[in-house]
Amino acid sequence: MVLKMPSRFGSLVKEACALLDKFTSDSRDVDVFLEEASTDLQSIGPTERKFILEVVSGCVEYKKLLNVVISAFYGQHRKWLCRGDRSQFIVICYLAIFSLDDLGLGHFSGIVKSLAPLKMHLFLDFFxxxxxxWIQDEWNSIYEAEFVEKNWIRPLLRWRPEINLLMDQLAVPKESDVRRAPVKTTQCQEFNLNKPKPRSLPMPELIPLQEKTKPVPNTTYTTPREIQIIExxxxxxxQKAQELLFEANMTQFRCGNPEKSEHTKAVxxxxxxxxxxKLKFDSFHSSGIPPSIKAKSCSVKLNNAAIRRREALHDRQVKEELQRIERxxxxxxxxxxxxxxxxxxxxRDLQEKLQTAERKRLETQISEQEAALARNRVAERNQKTAQLKKEETAQLMQRYAEKRLQEEKQLRDLMQQVTDSHYNSKAAKEKIKQLKQRIVKEVSEQSQELLRQALEEQQEELCRKFKIIQEIHAIESLPRIRPNSFDDTETAGHELLNEMSLAELKERLALLRQQQEKEQEERRRNILEEKQKKKQEILEALENIELHERVLAKEAAERNEKKKANQELVQQVVAQDETIVALKKKLEEKKQASQRVKQAEKSKIIPCKKTPTGTNIQRDLKEKTWEELERSLACYIQDTP
Structure with missing residues (x-):
């Protein structure tokens, strides 16, 4: 494809770029688009029109091949390129790959120089x-490697020296491009020395007028009646507290009395x-011997695997016994x-262990009795310290009451100041409140009117839909006549070899079902016979095993009787040991001493006790409330700084 008008190649390429941009934006069929473009290009000659249409169709056909180069070029130089020039680079890339031999270097250089020279130099150098x-690798993934090497790579490498000369020409800028813009000279301007306008004085703020305050009531300077009642x-x-304190000093406090009640001691x-x-030091075993007679235990239904395991165990035991007899x-x-x-x-070792265990048990009981006597002494000392603590709490309560009176006086003064400052804002708040109420009333009236209109429209729509539904139900309620002319004794009439009617098919299926039931019944009978045989074999094996176990159980019972006799003998020997007898005597003495201490304490408490009357119950309630009051006050004093 060689044209006789080389001077017009630049304008033809620009026309092709414009058509390519239009096609990508419309994204229509290629043939339809080319037909419309050929009708639009009737003003130019046929050769120029053919060149433009071939370039556009080629760019669309090899779009995937060209996008590999153009996308990478834009990804590497995105800062210096514009998206509107993408179609120019696509056309130049297509002409370099497919039409360089037809155009020749002169026409191709004219096309490149008619576009932006610096951008074309950058693209050709990159390509x-x-x-x-990597360009050849990407093309190989789309087309065959031999085809790419033969038709595209080798021709482009053959044109490489001439393209390098063209890039050198593009790299040298023209004088018209290098021409600088004229330098602007500075122009002097006069200073603006006008006087500034005087500032306007702000409007003075209105001072709000305060209403006259009400006089202080006379009740402020007089003590209220409630304070006298509280005093x-x-x-x-x-007075009640002093009486209770006197009674508490005479009798012990419940909260400070370490002595337990009779019911607690009994428990x-x-x-x-x-x-x-539960300790049972005199017996050899901590728990009883399990029953050896298996007949008394509840029967357990064994499965086949358990019976087989028992049979194997029985056989192994019999075999070991026979081997022992042979040896x-x-x-x-x-x-x-x-x-x-x-x-x-x-x-002998068991006898020594029992003696040491009995000795340790007696020693622990003796230490417990000594600890109880020590606890009684500590309780007496704690009662004295508790009395001192009560006196200190009374002093702290008095100080705290004085401090609270001062704080209340300061709070009253502060409250009076705050009420004076907030009284003037009440009138403004009342006006704002009335304005907001009026606005809310107007808005509510408008919203109610809109809701009423919406409800009327909704009601009309519902009535229309209800009428339509009634018409549909009336149409659906009409009866439908469905003729039924099916005969199950006739064939379908397809003229097949094994064609049969529905009645014949049902009869044949019934015969097949009867035959299958007979075969299934026969298989079931055979399975039951095999199960009966296996069950008989298992019952015989169980009888042999039970006979052997009864013999073993009888021997185990005789051994247990001998063991019990030996244990009784060991217990008698342990009970006659001298050290254990001495420890038992010491334990009895400690218990008697603790009993004497308890009786002495009871003798102190008994004269103070009275018959349980109504006054006794009231006194108990007062004691509880007084204890709770003291506890709460002590916690509050500790929390306050």
Whole structure:
């Protein structure tokens, strides 16, 4: 494709770029677009029109191939390029790859120089420098490698020297491009020495007028009646507190009395006796021997696997017993003398362990009795300290009351100042409130009118829909006539070899179902017979195992009786030990001493006790309230700084 008018190549390429931009924005069919473009280009010659249409169709056909180069070029030089020049680079890339041999270097250089020279130089340098590297790899992923190498890479490399000369020409700027703009000279301007306008004085703020304050009422300077009533109640409470304090000094306080009540002591002694009875130092085992007679235990239904395991265990035990008898017959040594000696050594060790355990138990009981006597002494000392603490709390309460009176006086003064300052703002707040109420009233009236109109429209719409639904229901309620002319004894008439009617099909299916039921019944009968045989075999094995277990249980019962006799003998020997007897005597002495201390305390408390009357109950309630009052006041004094 060689044209006779080289001077017009630049304008033709620009026309092709404009058509390409229009096609990408419209995104229509290519053939339709080219037909419309050919009708629009009737003003130019046929050769020029053919050149433009071929360039546009080629760019659209090889869009994926060209986008590999153009997208990478824009990604690397996005700061220096404009998106509107993308179609120019696409056309130049297409002409360099597919039409460079047809155009020749002269026409191609004319086209490049008619566009922006610096941008074209940048693009050609980027294209030819990366042609044999990643551009070829990307093209190979789209087309075959041999086709790319033969038709595109080799021709472009053959034109590489001429393209380098063209890039050198593009790199040298023209004199018209290098021409500088004329330098602007500075022009002097006169100073603006006008006098500034005088500032206007601000309007004075209005001073709000304060209403006259009400005079202070006379009740402010007189003590109220409630304070006198409170003082009288305080005096009565003080007298009651002194009476209760006197009674508490005569009798012990419940909160400071470390002595436990009779019911508590009885419960503690009962718990100790239960724990001592559970220890069972005189027996060899901590719990009873499990029952050896298996007949008394509840029956357990075993499955086949459990029965087989028991049978295997029984067979193994019988085999071991036969092997032991054979070894004895062949002259093996009997281990009974060694076992007897070992049994004696174990009995002697057991006797020593029981003696040490009994000794430790008695020593712990003695230490507990000594600790109880020490706790009584500590309780007496705590009562004295509690009395001193009460006196200190009374002093702290008096100081705290004085401090509270001063703080209340300061708060009253502060409240009077705040009320004086806030009184003037009440009138303004009342006006704002009335204005807001009037606005809210108007808005509510408008909203009610709009709601009423919306409800009327909704009601009309619902009536219209209800009428339509009634018409639909009336149409659906009409009966439908459905003729039924099906005969199950006739065939479908498709003229097939195995064609049959529905009635014949049902009969054949019934015969097949009867045959399957017979086969299933026969298989079930065979399975039941096999199960019965296996069950009989398992029952015979269980009878043999139970017979063997009864024999073993009888032997175990005889061994247990012998063991019990030996244990009773060991317990008698432990009870006759001298150290244990001495510790028991010491424990009895400690218990008697603690009993004497308890009786002495009871003798102190008994004269103070009275018969339970109504006054006694009231006194108990007063004691509880007084204790709670003291506790709360002490916590509050500690929290205050």
């Amino acid at each position: 030819f420098s990366n042609l044999t590297s 009288e109640i305080k005096e009565k409470n003080q 503690i002694s009962q718990i100790k006796t239960d724990l001592d009875s 004895l017959v062949q002259g093996a040594r009997d281990p009974s003398p060694f076992l007897q000696r070992q049994k004696e050594v174990l009995e």
